[in-house]
Amino acid sequence: MPGVLAVLAAILVLGLVLRVGTVALTLTGISHDVARFQVRSAFFGAGFTTAESESVVNHPVRRRIVQWLIVWGAIGLTSILGSSVLTLTCLGMVRRSQQPGEDERREIALWKDAGSTVRELCLPAGCQALRVSLALDWEETFALDGRSDQGFSVKVHLASVQGIGVPPPSWLEA
Numbered sequence: 001m002p003g004v005l006a007v008l009a010a011i012l013v014l015g016l017v018l019r020v021g022t023v024a025l026t027l028t029g030i031s032h033d034v035a036r037f038q039v040r041s042a043f044f045g046a047g048f049t050t051a052e053s054e055s056v057v058n059h060p061v062r063r064r065i066v067q068w069l070i071v072w073g074a075i076g077l078t079s080i081l082g083s084s085v086l087t088l089t090c091l092g093m094v095r096r097s098q099q100p101g102e103d104e105r106r107e108i109a110l111w112k113d114a115g116s117t118v119r120e121l122c123l124p125a126g127c128q129a130l131r132v133s134l135a136l137d138w139e140e141t142f143a144l145d146g147r148s149d150q151g152f153s154v155k156v157h158l159a160s161v162q163g164i165g166v167p168p169p170s171w172l173e174a
Contacts, residue, residue, distance in 0.1 A: 014076045018043060021069045028062050030055065042066045043073035067152045074154060075136075113157045127163030135159040 018039055025035035038056050041047040056062045108130070109121040121130055134156050141153040 010076065014043075014072075017069070017072050017076065021065060024065045025056070025062060028059060028065070030062070038066065039069055042069040043076075045070070045073060067149075071152060071154050075156065111158050114155055119158070121161055124163035124165075127165040129164040131162045131164055133159040133161075 021039040021043065022032070022036045025039060026032050030038070034052055037047075038053060041053070042056075056066050106123040106125070107120040108123050110118050111121055111132075112118045121132070123130060135158075137155040137157065138151050139153050139155055140151045141149050143149075
């Protein structure tokens, strides 16, 4: 249940980001309908090649707003997908998939950084959850025609993983 709440909270925050982006572009002089479309296009990474997008990228404030929306879209969609996977993956499911006599496996998730191999995230004995810390590396990337994104590309990587254990409440002990 907490995983479902995490997904719903992420969707709520992303909806708020879309709303704030629409208002911000509207304040720069774009009509509400065009601003809403451009925000969604930038956020979801689809359809941002329209003629209307030229009015966005040629204005410095609008360009900055859209660049942040692109970053938030990449991070936000990744967190929703990650939360969904971790919601559906639990130690109980792992235990049910083990054959009798096998050693207990406690791998509950997989992580893959860009340019690296897949890493299994294991739940330490006595722990009920993992705290996963991510780090962002800002880097400059270039389009095929040589244009720079001025350092607005983000590479997300796994910084640390810690097990979280909560002792059972006293009323559960016999």
